[in-house]
Amino acid sequence: MSLQEKIGRELLFFDGGMGTLLQERGLQPGELPELWNTTNPSAIIEIHKRYLDVGSDIILTNTFGANALKFHNAQISLKEVVTAAINNGKAAIASATTREAPRYLALDIGPTGKLLEPMGDLSFDRAYDVFKEVVEFGVENGVDLIHIETMSDTYEVKAAVLAAKENSDLPVFATMIFDEEGKLLTGGDVASVIALLEGLGVDALGINCGLGPAGMLPILEELQKLSSLPLVVKPNAGLPKQRGGKVYYDVEPAEFAQLMKEVVEKGGHIIGGCCGTTPEHVEAMINLCRNLPVNPVTLKEETIVSAYGKGLVFTEKPLIIGERINPTGKPKFKQALKEHNLEYILKEGLAEEEAGAHILDVNVGLPDIDEKAMMVEVVKELQGVTNLPLQIDTVDTSAMEAAMRIYNGKPLINSVNGKRSSMDSVFPLIKKYGGTVIGLTLDEDGIPETVEKRVEIAGKIIGEAAKYGIHKKDIIIDVLCMTVSAEQEGAKITLAALKEVKERFGVRTTLGVSNISFGLPGRPLVNATFYTMALQNGLSCGIINPSAKSMMDAYYAYCALMNFDENCENYIGYMSGVKEEQVSGGMTL
Amino acid sequence: MSLQEKIGRELLFFDGGMGTLLQERGLQPGELPELWNTTNPSAIIEIHKRYLDVGSDIILTNTFGANALKFHNAQISLKEVVTAAINNGKAAIASATTREAPRYLALDIGPTGKLLEPMGDLSFDRAYDVFKEVVEFGVENGVDLIHIETMSDTYEVKAAVLAAKENSDLPVFATMIFDEEGKLLTGGDVASVIALLEGLGVDALGINCGLGPAGMLPILEELQKLSSLPLVVKPNAGLPKQRGGKVYYDVEPAEFAQLMKEVVEKGGHIIGGCCGTTPEHVEAMINLCRNLPVNPVTLKEETIVSAYGKGLVFTEKPLIIGERINPTGKPKFKQALKEHNLEYILKEGLAEEEAGAHILDVNVGLPDIDEKAMMVEVVKELQGVTNLPLQIDTVDTSAMEAAMRIYNGKPLINSVNGKRSSMDSVFPLIKKYGGTVIGLTLDEDGIPETVEKRVEIAGKIIGEAAKYGIHKKDIIIDVLCMTVSAEQEGAKITLAALKEVKERFGVRTTLGVSNISFGLPGRPLVNATFYTMALQNGLSCGIINPSAKSMMDAYYAYCALMNFDENCENYIGYMSGVKEEQVSGGMTL
Ligand SMILES: [Zn+2]
Ligand SMILES: [Zn+2]
Ligand SMILES: [Zn+2]
Known part of the structure; x- marks a missing residue:
C-alpha cells in the first residue's frame, strides 16, 4: 500500500x-x-x-x-x-x-x-x-x-x-x-x-x-x-x-x-x-x-465558499448574491472602469454589503479594457475592504484563472455552461484552484425552451464535473430566466426547471432574477414577486440588487415566513429601518 | 326500468x-x-x-x-x-x-x-x-x-x-x-x-x-x-x-x-x-x-358558483374572494350593522368589486343583532347591486339555510369543518340548496399542528361530503393559516398542507391570508409575500382584502408571471392605474 x-x-x-x-x-x-x-x-x-x-x-x-x-x-x-x-x-x-x-x-x-x-x-x-x-x-x-x-x-x-x-x-x-x-x-x-x-x-x-x-x-x-x-x-x-x-x-x-x-x-x-x-x-x-479503529473519511455535502476571514456555509436559508458590480446597462459603472476609478467600484461593493448581500458578484468585462488585469486588481482591492466571498464573473477564462489564483479563499465562479468548450476550460480551473461554480443550463444549441432539456443540461454539467472529481456540492445550477413580456411561458418554465433541478439532483441553485421584468412597468414588483416564487421553488442564492427595496422586502418576509428567522427578529429589525409609509403606502390592510 | x-x-x-x-x-x-x-x-x-x-x-x-x-x-x-x-x-x-x-x-x-x-x-x-x-x-x-x-x-x-x-x-x-x-x-x-x-x-x-x-x-x-x-x-x-x-x-x-x-x-x-x-x-x-346511441352522462369536474347573471367557472387562474364584508376588528362596520346601515355594507361590496374581487364573502355575525334576518337582507340587497357570486359566511346554520334559500344562484358557503356536528348540519344544506362549501381542516380536537393531520381532516370532509352525493368539486379546502409571529412553523405547515391537499385530492383551496401577519410590523408586505407563496402552492381562491394594494400587486404580478394574463395585458392595465412612485418608491432597480 x-x-x-x-x-x-x-x-x-x-x-x-x-x-x-x-x-x-x-x-x-x-x-x-x-x-x-x-x-x-x-x-x-x-x-x-x-x-x-x-x-x-x-x-x-x-x-x-x-x-x-x-x-x-x-x-x-x-x-x-x-x-x-x-x-x-x-x-x-x-x-x-x-x-x-x-x-x-x-x-x-x-x-x-x-x-x-x-x-x-x-x-x-x-x-x-x-x-x-x-x-x-x-x-x-x-x-x-x-x-x-x-x-x-x-x-x-x-x-x-x-x-x-x-x-x-x-x-x-x-x-x-x-x-x-x-x-x-x-x-x-x-x-x-x-x-x-x-x-x-x-x-x-x-x-x-x-x-x-x-x-x-x-x-x-x-x-x-x-x-x-x-x-x-x-x-x-x-x-x-x-x-x-x-x-x-x-x-x-x-x-x-x-x-x-x-x-x-x-x-x-x-x-x-x-x-x-x-x-x-x-x-x-x-x-x-496503534490498534484503534480509524474513523472513516466521509464526504460532507455542505457547500462552502470563503473569503480570508470566513467560510460561508450554505444552509437551507437562502443567500443573496449582489449583482451591482457589473457594467451591463450602467453608464456610470462603465465610466468608472474606463477611468480606472476603483473607488467607485469598491463603494458599490460596500453598499451591497451594507444592504445585506452575502456574496458579491464581480464583473468588470468591457470591450475597451484589459479585463484580466482589472479583474485581478478589483478582486484584490475588494478583498482589502470586505470580508464577503466574491463571485468571479467573466467569460474570459484567462481573467477567471488569474483572479482565482490570487483570490484569498474559495470563490464562487460565474460561470460554466453545457457547451463542451466551456466545461473543458472551466472545470480544470475549479479542480486546481477550488471554487464553487455556477452552471448555466445552455449548450451549443442555446437556451432550451423546455424544462426537460434544461434539466438535462444541468445533469450533463454535474456529470462532467464529477469526472474531474468536482462534487455536485460545488455546482450551483442556474436554469436561466427569460423576459416574461417576451416569453409568456418563460417564468413558468424557469420555476419548474428550478424545482426539478433542485429535487432531481439535490444541488444548489441560482438565478439572475431581474431579467424577468424587462419591458414591463413596475419592474420592482414583478422582480420581487418572481423572487418570492423562485425562493419557494428552491432558489438557494439569487443574484439580485440588494439595494432594491422590493427585493429585500421579499427576502426578509420570506425568511420570516419560512422559519429561517428566529422570532422574526431579522425581519423586525429590517422593518424598523424602513420607513413604514414606504411599505404600506397606499395600502389598506 | x-x-x-x-x-x-x-x-x-x-x-x-x-x-x-x-x-x-x-x-x-x-x-x-x-x-x-x-x-x-x-x-x-x-x-x-x-x-x-x-x-x-x-x-x-x-x-x-x-x-x-x-x-x-x-x-x-x-x-x-x-x-x-x-x-x-x-x-x-x-x-x-x-x-x-x-x-x-x-x-x-x-x-x-x-x-x-x-x-x-x-x-x-x-x-x-x-x-x-x-x-x-x-x-x-x-x-x-x-x-x-x-x-x-x-x-x-x-x-x-x-x-x-x-x-x-x-x-x-x-x-x-x-x-x-x-x-x-x-x-x-x-x-x-x-x-x-x-x-x-x-x-x-x-x-x-x-x-x-x-x-x-x-x-x-x-x-x-x-x-x-x-x-x-x-x-x-x-x-x-x-x-x-x-x-x-x-x-x-x-x-x-x-x-x-x-x-x-x-x-x-x-x-x-x-x-x-x-x-x-x-x-x-x-x-x-329512435335507435341512435345515447351519449353517456359524464361528471364534469368544473367548480362553478353563480349569481343571477353569471356562472363563475373556476379555472387554474386564481380567484379573489373579498373579505371586507365582515365586522371582525372593524368598529365602523359593527356600527353599521347595529344601525341597520345597509348602504355602508353595500358600499363595501361595491368597492371590493371595483377593486377586482371575483366573489364577496358576507359575514354579518354580531352578538347583538338578529344574524339570520340581517344575513337574508344583506344577501338580497347585495344581489340587487352586484352580479358577483356571494360567499355566505356564518357559523349559524339557520342563518346559513335562510340565506341559501333566498340566494339567487349557487353560493359559496363558509364553512363546514371536520367536526361531526358541523358536517351533519351543513352538508344537508349543500345537498338541498346547492353550493360550493369551504371545508376547514379542524375538528373536535381543534386545529392540528401537523400537515399530515390537516390533510387527513380534509380527506374526511371530502369523504363525508361524498356520502351526500356532494362531489369534491364543490369542496374548497381551507388548511387554515396561523399567525407566524406566534407560530414560527405556522406558515410552512400551512403552505405544505395546501400543496399536499391540492395534489392528493385535486380539490380547490382557499385561505384567509391576512391572519398570517398579525402582530408583525409591515403587515402588507408579509401578507403579500405569503399570498404569492400560497398562490404558487396551489391557492385557488384566497380570501383577501382586494383594496389592499400589496395584495393586488401580488395578484396581478403572479398572474402575469404564470401566464394567466395574455400579453400581461391585465397587469399592464392595472399598473397604468397605479402611481408608479408608489410601486417603486425607495427602490433602485
Ligand atoms: Zn509547535
Ligand atoms: Zn311552447
Ligand atoms: Zn315554445
Missing part, C-alpha cells in the same frame, strides 16, 4: 518536537535550528532515529524556517541547508524502513514570517516563489511528501499549497494554527480553512501547534463536521509555561497519549506532536493508539 | 306543441288554453293521443299557464283545471301504456309571468307558494314527473324547483329559454343555469322554446361542456314568422327530425318539440332518432 493509499485508511503517526531536543543538545537562543543540518547532522539524525525507533511513520525534515525570507546565512545557501536536512532524514529512515514498516520523509514547510498583502507587504506571487524554491529542493532530493504547517494565514497557505502542487506530484498536507476560539491569527475560521484547502486539493488538512491536545478537541470537532478530507492533528505538549526563565510544556507523555487517543476517536487520522513533545510523548501515543 | 333509471341512459321522447293544435281546433286569441281541460277535454285527450300514437314517451299536462298568478276564472278554480288536465293526460296514457312501452305524464309548470324581486315585485316566497300549490295538485292526482319549462329567470326557476322538490318525490326536469347568444332574458348565462339547477338537484336540465333546433345546437354544446346531468332539448319548429297576420314556424317535420338527430349526437338525452311542432314533427323525429 502506497502512502497515498494509506492516508485516511490507516492511522499514521508523525514524529514530535525538534526544537526542544535541539536546545537540550546545545542550540542557542537566536541560533537558526536549520543550520544544524550541516553543522551538527549527527544530532539531527539521532533525533529522527529516536522518533523512528518509537514507531513514527513520518518524520519531518528540519526545515521549518528554511525559506528565503527567514533563512539568511553568509556561509551556507538555502539549497545546501534543505538538501542536508533531507539527507539527514533519509539517513535516519534508511535504517528504520522495512517492507513491513515503510517510513516516510516529509519536507517541512513553515510560514515565511512575513504578512501578505493587503495586511503586510509580501505579495502573493513573492510568497509563492519563496515556497516554490523550497519545494523544488525537496523534489530534487526525493522527499515522500510535503507538509505545510503552523500557518496562520489562509492566503499564505494558499501560496504554499499552490507551490507544492504545481511543482511536485507529492502528497501535500497542510495544517494551521488556531486559537482556542477556533480562529486563525488573521481571524479566519475553520470553515474558511476547509473551503480553501479542500478546494486546492490537499491530501490531508488539520491543526498543529498553539494548543495542547485538549484545546484542539473542539476544533477537531468543527473540522470533522465540515471536512471531507483526512485530518492531521499535531498538538503541543500543552500550553507553554515559564519556569526559571525557561519555557516548558506541562502535558506529560501518559496524559498526552490519553488525549491523543481521544483525538483518534473523534476523527484524527494523522497524528503527532508539535512544540514540547518528545520521543517519550510519541512513544506513549503510538502505544496507546 | 323505472323512469328515474331511464333518464340519461335511454333516449326519452317528449311530445310537441299544444297551442297551435288548439288554435286549429278553435282556441280564440286571448282565450286561456287551460280552460279547455274542462270545457273541451276530448280535444285535449285527442291531441295527447296523437303524440302517444307517434311514440312520445312523455306527454305534458295542458297546465303551462295554470298558476295562481296567471289563471283567474270565475267559473272554475285552479285546482279543478289542473285536476282536469291531469285526468285528460291520464285518460290518453291509459290507452297507450303497455308493459313494453310505458308512457309518462309530466306536470307542466310554466313561468308566473311576473318579475321577481328585486327587478319586479314578486317575492321569492310568494313565487314559491304559487308553484307549491300546482305541485301539490299534481302530486294529489298522480303525475309521473314534474316538468318546469320556458323559464327565463334563474330566481324563478329556483322557486319552482324548490317547490317541486320539497313537495314531491317525483323526478324534476327544468328547462330554460335562451336567446341566440346563450343568454336568459335576465342576462343569465349557461353556466349560471347549470350551477343553480345542478345544485338544486334536478334530474335533468335543458333548453326549450325561443329557438329552433339549429339555434339550440351551440347552446347544447355549452350545456354539454359543463353539465353533469341528462340534457333536455325542446326547440320550436324554427323561429316564429308572420304570414297573413298569422304566426307560423317554418321548420318542416323532416328538417326538424334531421336537426334533432344532430341534437342527440351532440348530447341531448330527452328531446321533444315546443311551439309550432306537431305530431308530424315528433313522429319524424322519433323515427329518425
